[in-house]
Amino acid sequence: MKTLTVLELSKLYNINRQTIYNNIKKGILSKNSDNKIDLAEAIRVFGEPAKKNDVKESVKLDSSNSTEILLLRQQIDMLKNQLDDAKERESFYQNQIETMQRLLEAPKADITTFTDPKSESTMPIDSKLEATQTDKYDGLTTTSEIKNKRIAVPEPVEETPKKRGFLSRFFLPNG
Template identity: 55%
Template sequence: MKALSVIELANLYGMNRQSIYKRINKGDLSKNSDGKIDFSEALRVFGEPSNKNKDVTTLQSATVQKETEVDMLKQHVDMLKQHVDMLKQQLELAHEREVFQREQLEAKDNQIEAIQRLLKAPKANLTTFTDQKFNEDIATDPRSEPEQNYDGLTTLVEKENKRIPVPEHVELEPPKRGFLSRFFLPNG
């Protein structure tokens, strides 16, 4: 049978709680290990509840409804705990990504600083463009040739730039003709 609390039993029989506790202390009524009183035990001691009071079935249905609500709330709490755990994991992963990105940015900043220091460093042996002498022969004369080593055994002969002459007027080739057109069409 269903176990009822002292308050539920007092409401069912229309009694006050003190009278139920007196019966328990006398030993007439016994409690379960969970502190509730079995309904069969209450029937033995008090008899059937009167019609004036709440019906046992409505009381039992109310307790079943409360238990169902409690179970649903427990399930909801468990789901919320799982959701919170999942969000904690996502937050940890996001924090790890943020730390990684910061490290990457610091490394790139260090590289940029090193390159800037190298660019600002004085260059003792290097000459700048303005320090160089301008040699017109090398830069402007396309016909000049590099100096050749003279070994004294052969005679030096100046080589001319030999260019291929291009005629001013070039005649176009006649269009190609097919095999049969050579025989049947007039020469063009």
């Protein structure tokens, strides 16, 4: 059979050690040669022990599970807060985008886009004139006024004489 020390027996039956020592002195309870008490002797004196050890172990399991559950709930709460913050930021930025779009002017249909100079050189001259006339359209004049507008032709400029060096001014004839 199993033998127990006084301390183990007091924990098993949840009684004071002094009570166990008093029962030994009175002869109600006996010890063996190695100062341990036989479990059958303890059952004869104190009865069947309550299964508190099993209860304590299950409580320990429950407490570890409950701490895990508590940690998981805290993490869930933290993640919910982060999600709420992210939603608030998203709505704030969406409002900022809408405000900026309202402040920007809508693009006008008359504005021409940038054209590549290479592709412009391949266009016929007549279409270049039409393109420059439409580019210069400012919305204040009518299209008939643009057609009647005269293009100024530059006046011919006299040729400037070729530059001469210092010595050629003296030794060469005027030319």
